[in-house]
Amino acid sequence: MSNVQNDARKIFEGLRIIDFSWVGVGPMAAQTFALFGAEVIRVESSKSLDIFRIGGPLAPGDGPDRSAYWANINRDKKAMTLDLKHPNASEVVKRLVSDADIVTESFRPGVMRSAGFDYDSLSQENPELIMISMSMEGQGGPHAGFKGFGLTLQATAGITGLTGWPDRAPVGTGVAYTDWFSTHLAVTSLIAALEHRDLTGEGQYIDLSQLEAMIWGLDDAVLRFTAGEQVMSADGNRDPNACPHGVFKCLGDDEWIAISIFSDSQWLSFRKFLGDPDWAMKSDYLTFEGRKENEDDLDRLITNWTIEKDPEKLAEEMQELGVPAYKVADAKALYDDPQLDFRDHFWEIEHKVIGPMTWDSPAYKLSGTPAYPKEPAPLLGEHTKFICTELLGYSEEEFTELLISGVLD
Amino acid sequence: MISKKGPLQNYRIIDLTDRYGVLGTRILAGLGAEVIRIEPPGGDPMRKFGPPLENEGNSFFWFQMNAAKKSVVLDLKNTTGCDSLWALLKSADVLVESGFKSSLETKGFDWVNLSASCPQLIYTTITPFGAEGPRSHWSGGDLVAMAAGGLMYLCGDQDRAPLRVSVEQASAQSSVQAVVGTLIALRARKKGASGQRVDVSMQEAITNTLGNSQATYAMTGVISKRAGGGRASAEGGARLVWPCADGYVAFSRSPRAIPLIHQWMLDEGLNPKFSPQPISGLTGAGSAPSPELNPTEAKLVQEIDQEIEEFFKRFSKMELYEEGQRRGTMMCPVSTIPNLFENKQLIDREFFIDVEHSEKASSYTYPGAPFRMSKSIWKSGPSAPSIGQHNEEILGSL
Numbered sequence: 001m002s003n004v005q006n007d008a009r010k011i012f013e014g015l016r017i018i019d020f021s022w023v024g025v026g027p028m029a030a031q032t033f034a035l036f037g038a039e040v041i042r043v044e045s046s047k048s049l050d051i052f053r054i055g056g057p058l059a060p061g062d063g064p065d066r067s068a069y070w071a072n073i074n075r076d077k078k079a080m081t082l083d084l085k086h087p088n089a090s091e092v093v094k095r096l097v098s099d100a101d102i103v104t105e106s107f108r109p110g111v112m113r114s115a116g117f118d119y120d121s122l123s124q125e126n127p128e129l130i131m132i133s134m135s136m137e138g139q140g141g142p143h144a145g146f147k148g149f150g151l152t153l154q155a156t157a158g159i160t161g162l163t164g165w166p167d168r169a170p171v172g173t174g175v176a177y178t179d180w181f182s183t184h185l186a187v188t189s190l191i192a193a194l195e196h197r198d199l200t201g202e203g204q205y206i207d208l209s210q211l212e213a214m215i216w217g218l219d220d221a222v223l224r225f226t227a228g229e230q231v232m233s234a235d236g237n238r239d240p241n242a243c244p245h246g247v248f249k250c251l252g253d254d255e256w257i258a259i260s261i262f263s264d265s266q267w268l269s270f271r272k273f274l275g276d277p278d279w280a281m282k283s284d285y286l287t288f289e290g291r292k293e294n295e296d297d298l299d300r301l302i303t304n305w306t307i308e309k310d311p312e313k314l315a316e317e318m319q320e321l322g323v324p325a326y327k328v329a330d331a332k333a334l335y336d337d338p339q340l341d342f343r344d345h346f347w348e349i350e351h352k353v354i355g356p357m358t359w360d361s362p363a364y365k366l367s368g369t370p371a372y373p374k375e376p377a378p379l380l381g382e383h384t385k386f387i388c389t390e391l392l393g394y395s396e397e398e399f400t401e402l403l404i405s406g407v408l409d
Numbered sequence: 410m411i412s413k414k415g416p417l418q419n420y421r422i423i424d425l426t427d428r429y430g431v432l433g434t435r436i437l438a439g440l441g442a443e444v445i446r447i448e449p450p451g452g453d454p455m456r457k458f459g460p461p462l463e464n465e466g467n468s469f470f471w472f473q474m475n476a477a478k479k480s481v482v483l484d485l486k487n488t489t490g491c492d493s494l495w496a497l498l499k500s501a502d503v504l505v506e507s508g509f510k511s512s513l514e515t516k517g518f519d520w521v522n523l524s525a526s527c528p529q530l531i532y533t534t535i536t537p538f539g540a541e542g543p544r545s546h547w548s549g550g551d552l553v554a555m556a557a558g559g560l561m562y563l564c565g566d567q568d569r570a571p572l573r574v575s576v577e578q579a580s581a582q583s584s585v586q587a588v589v590g591t592l593i594a595l596r597a598r599k600k601g602a603s604g605q606r607v608d609v610s611m612q613e614a615i616t617n618t619l620g621n622s623q624a625t626y627a628m629t630g631v632i633s634k635r636a637g638g639g640r641a642s643a644e645g646g647a648r649l650v651w652p653c654a655d656g657y658v659a660f661s662r663s664p665r666a667i668p669l670i671h672q673w674m675l676d677e678g679l680n681p682k683f684s685p686q687p688i689s690g691l692t693g694a695g696s697a698p699s700p701e702l703n704p705t706e707a708k709l710v711q712e713i714d715q716e717i718e719e720f721f722k723r724f725s726k727m728e729l730y731e732e733g734q735r736r737g738t739m740m741c742p743v744s745t746i747p748n749l750f751e752n753k754q755l756i757d758r759e760f761f762i763d764v765e766h767s768e769k770a771s772s773y774t775y776p777g778a779p780f781r782m783s784k785s786i787w788k789s790g791p792s793a794p795s796i797g798q799h800n801e802e803i804l805g806s807l
Contacts, residue, residue, distance in 0.1 A: 155659035174641030342542035364590025
């Protein structure tokens with residue numbers, strides 16, 4: 001057994017993942033394993049490209065390797081092209097899977113089965129195989145084939161309805177939010193399956209419905225409804241346990257500061273910071289209940305004060321007094337953020353087509369075996385030959401035959 | 410055969426999380442880990458967090474987040490309690506703590522001491538900004554982390570302040586990302602590493618949810634902006650939320666969807682005025698940012714939107730969901746919580762599950778397994794423990 005002390009890349013060393021997944025959740029889940037040393041083989045079709053390969057932002061030029069969105073979530077993988085619908089595909093897939101530990105896929109339910117690549121078929125000669133399907137709403141059921149993506153699925157799951165102002169239509173998060181949540185539950189289930197395999201020697205199949213996974217991110221909303229007939233709804237930026245608790249306009253174009261006061265002593269610190277102005281001295285404001293009753297007034301008064309201030313400077317000064325506050329960070333502010341910089345969040349890795357670029361890194365920092373940057377995302381089919389001849393055991397001649405047959409498109 | 414114990418059955422986890430991290434230990438408990446919540450005498454403050462479940466003495470939040478866990482009461486204000494915790498930690502695999510200030514550090518349970526006395530221990534912490542760094546001493550909860558991590562800037566209407574989600578997503582994200590970090594540390598230990606610290610930042614957990622916003626800025630210098638009920642993007646995004654008879658639906662008015670809606674209107678006996686022909690500059694909400702529409706195209710889109718909006722108002726969200734999907738559009742209901750219980754998919758898959766509350770001989774409905782493993786169980790219960798329910802079992806065996 002290799003000793004992983006001090007090298008994150010040894011944690012999943014020897015683990016092979018065949019990554020048939022596409023778009024967001026599957027590729028991100030597989031990348032998590034790749035960052036910690038798993039050998040992840042991303043299998044793609046050049047005819048039916050992963051939509052993230054054509055989604056922006058795109059580097060100038062032509063071709064399927066320009067998307068920084070795609071490249072951000074497929075790092076440290078090897079990539080091959082394979083036409084799963086080709087009659088010769090099953091022989092290649094069989095070889096891919098025979099030595100694999102994990103197979104990932106995120107097609108519409110039924111696609112893998114109709115191609116002959118469902119778990120029962122794939123695990124026949126490899127009973128230790130773990131396979132996960134990550135679909136919108138799960139493999140079975142009347143909506144199994146329903147279409148969507150993270151932006152619309154967040155609506156089905158309840159997130160959109162819980163994001164908005166009480167006097168307006170709900171808005172949702174503005175990103176394909178369910179992707180960014182269910183990915184981590186997919187990884188969790190896969191590591192759990194590895195643990196199960198350690199205990200029993202057997203593999204298994206995981207059916208992850210991104211809808212069902214997302215419902216775990218709704219706090220206690222379900223139980224409040226089922227056990228208390230209480231219906232949670234969108235409430236702007238307010239919080240039942242804090243006041244003031246909101247986002248206030250600052251000096252500059254679309255500049256804002258978030259402030260949350262959870263205790264009476266934080267209120268006093270805040271008031272002191274304001275310089276104990278007349279408008280803040282009402283005795284009602286000394287208690288949470290009193291502030292909550294006057295929340296509209298307080299929000300207006302605080303805005304009158306923040307609107308001439310710089311949010312970054314304001315947050316720095318307030319935090320020194322223990323008042324929770326932060327500038328509402330846009331993309332630029334995140335790159336300039338001293339704390340994210342300290343944590344080395346944005347990794348710099350040069351991509352063969354995109355060039356020098358920064359990429360996201362895990363929010364969990366392991367003190368002994370921290371993740372570190374290594375390879376950029378592969379080009380489409382970059383390792384097709386290497387995978388076929390070095391990993392799958394095809395001879396040069398056999399590889400040429402595969403190329404001619406069109407199965408490797 | 411499906412084990413009744415769960416895949417993490419051999420791990421003992423000491424749970425000192427607050428609201429910001431408690432979902433994580435709930436998930437680990439669901440997978441069969443022995444999760445022991447340490448409560449002060451009189452009970453964890455979380456038992457009173459949020460509205461109470463009537464007659465049960467504790468909050469909905471407490472019950473939701475602590476099912477399948479054990480409870481041990483320790484008074485960490487005195488040395489006996491601290492000694493017991495040390496003994497527990499020596500027997501444990503993981504300690505998870507969340508919140509702005511560590512309640513443990515001041516009592517000598519800092520990482521230097523923990524790693525010396527418990528070299529096997531994985532110590533996972535969830536803090537607003539991380540354990541170290543220039544702003545690690547800054548405070549904040551969900552709202553501040555949503556702002557600092559960048560997701561808030563992408564949420565909300567353009568003419569109002571950026572928004573958070575009213576169910577806490579910095580907490581949810583930190584929790585699930587902490588689970589992954591903890592499990593990776595456990596895998597590292599299996600391969601010969603010692604215990605280690607897993608340092609999770611709520612800010613950074615949110616920074617990992619921003620879609621292509623960072624890459625867009627890095628590549629083009631353009632800052633993505635919030636776009637109401639649409640996709641945040643450099644150009645203002647595309648519309649997604651539409652009113653209907655009983656609320657709202659999420660619908661991507663993509664070039665592919667326009668002829669489908671056109672046909673649907675015809676089938677309803679209506680006479681749509683718009684053309685099903687593609688509009689060159691128009692893209693869907695999920696695809697690449699659309700180039701600026703020229704004024705003629707923009708007017709066309711506006712007219713189409715008006716007709717679609719009127720059309721949708723004839724139907725309920727569930728009708729639009731079922732029929733819109735049948736016709737091949739990406740139509741989804743903007744679900745309220747009650748709508749989740751009308752969703753035919755969740756009903757058919759029996760997602761929600763009843764958990765018995767033994768003391769009151771009643772049961773309540775909870776979310777079921779977040780994923781379905783063919784050979785491993787998910788523990789939905791037993792319901793959250795009473796204060797110190799497992800004192801004897803756990804402390805007696807130390």
